[in-house]
Amino acid sequence: MTTRLKGIGAHAVLLFFAATALFPLALVLLNSVKTNTEIVRNPLALPSTFTFENFVTAWTYGEFGTGFLNSVLLTGTTVVVVLTCSTLAGYVLAGKKIRSWPVVMVYLTMAMTVPVQLFVFPLYSIVAAVDLLDNPMVVGVIIAAINIPFATFLMRTFFLNVPRELEEAAQVDGVSTAQFVWHVLLPIVRPGLITVGVVVGLNAWNEFLISATFLQDPDQQTVTLGFLSMNGTFSTELGAMMAGALILIAPVLAIFVALQRYVVDGIASGSVKG
Amino acid sequence: MTVTAVRPTTTPAPARRPARFRRRRTLINHLLIAPALLLSVGIVVIPGLLTAFTAFTDWSGVGLDANLVGLRNFREILADPVFGTALENNLRWVAMFLTIPAVLGLLTAWLLLRRRRTRTFYQVVYLMPYVLSPVVNALIWLSIIYNPNGGLVGTLNDIGLPVSAPLSSLTGAFYAAAAVDMWHYWGFLTVIYLGAMRQTPVDQVEAAIMDGADSWQVFRNVYLPSIRPALLLMAVMTVIFSFLAFDYIYLLTQGGPAHSSEVLGTYAYAFAFSAFQFGKASAVALVMSFFGLIASCVYTWMSRKQDD
Incomplete structure (x- = not known):
């Protein structure tokens, strides 16, 4: 009986924290279809009428069309650059294929802890000097450079699972490198590629400090920055703000839920190195 | 080979x-x-x-025109009372983030450990705020919760609870911003700690139960020591990132009102991009990174001691 009670108590605690996590998001959903007067009267009340005007307002004034395009461009650049660089480097490091591999490992550990604020000010001046500000792809490459050390470590652990005999046997049997990579290596490290891709992709999509600093031109801003610019003019239009928030939340949560296994595994494995 | x-x-x-x-x-x-x-x-x-x-120059950030000024930038920021407030706030940030999210993370991870069927569901829900952008999270809290005109705070006022608007309060703004960051962050620790707890050897747990240990004793004497490396790593990461805190403060309070919620990150940023004093901004950035470096050194030293 007591164990049963304990079980109920545990579930109550877990549910309480789930509610804490979801409550602000539920408020967004609830108020995105309400008129402003209705929200000001009571943000907790259910909508009496559904209005979808808020979504049109948010999409137009937040410039979400160009914003989404720029965000996709930025995130795509980051993911492609990180996957390419970290896969190649992770492969070399896992096989200890260069003599200086321990030095590289130490370097990457240190690079991982370098804070953004330590390099962002001179980097801004350099990028401004070569006239590359207001370019989402440039920001994508910068964010990629920040994520490369962690992604390389993750890819390395996946390559460590590839038995060395496999590569040697393939060489002996005259399998071409391309065939070996495509048919043997790729299937083994695919979960790693997805994990790195989705974690790094979320990092790039959500990044604020660098994007806000390097992308000042409204036509080059990411969708989150477009939403932020709405805050000044629409801070009294709560319905439009909530609709804008919902437009930004929905795709991210959809991708997260679809790929949750990889995100959770990525987070859980990344820390349990020691 | x-x-x-x-x-x-x-x-x-x-x-x-x-x-x-x-x-x-x-x-x-x-x-x-x-x-x-x-x-x-x-x-x-x-x-x-x-x-x-x-950090040792008077560089404006534009062009190559910079003169060495020795320690002047450091002397000037040390003499600035806002620097003191910012550093103090960073230390408060460390204290809060080392305790509140860690306790929530440990509690929920411990409760999820034996719930095989619902474990995934709860982890996904707890991570939802974590995977959203700071801009979105901050604006949600800013407009529908902390807002005295139309937000939850306004509703509380309407029903007679005299709650002042948190973000315009001299003492409350800093904690209001920290609360949003913690709300977004603690689920991450749940996943980390649960992942670490699941690595605990089953025979150790069974042996403890055979010896008649109750569930608190199992947690205290088996799981906690077993996840020590993860706890330590997260503590160090928390210290490092607490000195770099920027997003939520900048988005919710801009360091205000009257610099009361300033942290070193927003303080440095204002030097660079409002005052165009890149030299001073660099000096502050160096100070911030220095605290992180100390944390990393302590971590390396502690983990080496553990190996002995």
Whole structure:
């Protein structure tokens, strides 16, 4: 009986924290279809009428069309650059294929802890000097450079699972490198590629400090920055703000839920190195 | 490593070939690792070293016109009372983030450990705020919760609870911003701690239960020591990131009202992009990174001591 009670108590605690996590998001959903007067009267009340005007307002004034395009461009650049660089480097490091591999490992550990604020000010001046500000792809490459050390470590652990005999046997049997990579290596490290891709992709999509600093031109801003610019003019239009928030939340949560296994595994494995 | 070592009969090539072959392989391997290193060095390390240099100059951030000014930037920020407030707030940030999210993370991870069926569901829900952008999270809290006109705070006022608007309060603004960051962050720790707890050897847990340990004792004496490396790593990461805190403060309070919620991150940013004093901004950035460096050193020292 007591164990049963304990079980109920545990579930109550877990549910309480789930509610804490979801409550602000539920408020967004609830108020995105309400008129402003209705929200000001009571943000907790259910909508009496559904209005979808808020979504049109948010999409137009937040410039979400160009914003989404720029965000996709930025995130795509980051993911492609990180996957390419970290896969190649992770492969070399896992096989200890260069003599200086321990030095590289130490370097990457240190690079991982370098804070953004330590390099962002001179980097801004350099990028401004070569006239590359207001370019989402440039920001994508910068964010990629920040994520490369962690992604390389993750890819390395996946390559460590590839038995060395496999590569040697393939060489002996005259399998071409391309065939070996495509048919043997790729299937083994695919979960790693997805994990790195989705974690790094979320990092790039959500990044604020660098994007806000390097992308000042409204036509080059990411969708989150477009939403932020709405805050000044629409801070009294709560319905439009909530609709804008919902437009930004929905795709991210959809991708997260679809790929949750990889995100959770990525987070859980990344820390349990020691 | 060479093929000859495995099956000598299949490599009839002359003895010189493996050496040349190996040299070519080495070159290729260096080329494979080069892009990762070049990007990291060029974008992170070289500008990072430049910061360490510009902290001792009066550089405005534009052009190459900079003069060495010795320790003047450091003297000036130390004399600025806002620097003191910012540093104090960073220390408060460390204290809050080392305790509140860690306790929530440990509690929920411990409760999820034996719930195989609902574990995934709860982890996904707890991570939802974590995967959303700081901009979105901050604006949600700003407009529908902290807002005295139409937000939850306004509703509380309407029903007679005299709650002042948190973000315009001199004492409350800092904690209001920290609360949003913690709301978004603690689920991450749940996943980390649960992942670490699941690595605990089953026989240790069973042995403790056989010895008559209750569930608190099992947690205290088996799981907690077993996840020590993860706890330690997260604590160090928390300290490092607490000195770099920027997003939520900048988005919710801009360091205000009257610099009361300023942290070193927003303080440095204002020097660079409002006052165009890149030298001073670099000096503050150097101070912030220094605290992180101390945390990393302590971590390295502690984990080495553990290995002995």
